[in-house]
Structure formats: C-alpha cells, structure tokens
Amino acid sequence: MATFMDVHRGMNGITSEQLRQAHEADLAIEKEEGVHFERAWADPASGTVYCLSTGPSADAVQRIHERTGHAPDEIHEVPLSI
Numbered sequence: 409m410a411t412f413m414d415v416h417r418g419m420n421g422i423t424s425e426q427l428r429q430a431h432e433a434d435l436a437i438e439k440e441e442g443v444h445f446e447r448a449w450a451d452p453a454s455g456t457v458y459c460l461s462t463g464p465s466a467d468a469v470q471r472i473h474e475r476t477g478h479a480p481d482e483i484h485e486v487p488l489s490i
Contacts, residue, residue, distance in 0.1 A: 409462045411489065412469050414480035420455035427457065433476040434459075441468040 427450045434445045443463035450457045459480070463469050466483040473479050 409464065411486045412461050412463065412466055413484050413486050414459045414461070414469060414473065415482040415484075416457040416459070416473075416478055417481045418455050419450065419457050419478075420452065422450050422452050422455070422457065424450075430457075430476065430478055431459075434472055437475060438463075438472055441472050443468050443472050445472075 427448055431445060431448045434443075438444055438461075441463065443461055446460040446462065448457060448459045457478075459473075461469050466485060469483055470480065
C-alpha cells in the first residue's frame with residue numbers, strides 16, 4: 409500500500425461538521441477501491457483541505473473522492489515518513 413496526501417482547494421468557509429461529513433462519505437465507500445482515508449485537515453480561511461490516505465494508487469484515491477463529490481486538485485504519493 410502506498411501513502412497519499414491530496415489537496416482540495418476552493419472549500420472556503422468549510423466547517424468542522426462539513427469536513428467530518430466529507431470524510432465520512434469517503435470512509436463509507438473506501439473499501440470498494442482498497443483505499444483507507446486516515447485523516448483530513450482544513451483551513452477554512454484559504455479554502456484548502458488536505459487528506460491523508462493509503463491505497464493501491466492515486467487513481468483509486470481520485471475515484472473515491474470524485475464519487476463523494478469532492479475531487480482533489482492534487483494527489484501526491486508520499487514515499488517517506490518518520
């Protein structure tokens with residue numbers, strides 16, 4: 409499994425409840441693509457949301473986010489961590 413960080417822009421004013429709902433929507437169908445969304449962070453002022461996930465590919469992460477209505481602007485594989 410690879411690790412991915414994806415970035416969503418244009419989510420200005422997102423609330424903690426909206427972030428939770430978006431994350432839960434991903435969790436509800438993530439297994440269909442073999443993905444697991446670990447965590448999400450948001451900056452409501454800039455409208456930027458970050459999601460950390462593991463899965464077989466960036467395409468699999470993209471498909472889950474698209475299906476739940478919040479496709480990312482970028483997906484980056486994160487090959488190293490400490």
